[in-house]
Amino acid sequence: QVQLVESGGGLVQAGGSLRLSCAASGRTFSSYAIGWFRQAPGKGREFVATISWTAGSTYYSGSLKGRFTISRDNAKNTAYLQMNSLKPEDTAVYYCAAGSVFWADIPESYDYWGQGTQVTVSS
8 A cells, every 4th residue: 555645836937937846655666657737726626637656658648748747766655746827727636646557647547645735836
């Protein structure tokens, strides 16, 4: 079992950057693909990006590729989401998730979830 804790969210002006972290407990972190999702008020959970077990492969939402970068450090049991050129429409609660299948862009494919971290982008 894996427990996930996100951090790094906050308030930032449009055009700014944030780096989110997803810290995992357990010794099997490297066995899971990690995904980032976000959920804005009144909307469903939206796929952002995912990274394979060894960080050899990544997959992004087409609308976010180029501004967001997913990475992971298995030695630190931590995954990251670097977000640049932030826009007000990026405002959401951001979640990380762990699952056994890579290339998964739907929430149902992930087994473990963090509690989320709020990102607010002001105009």
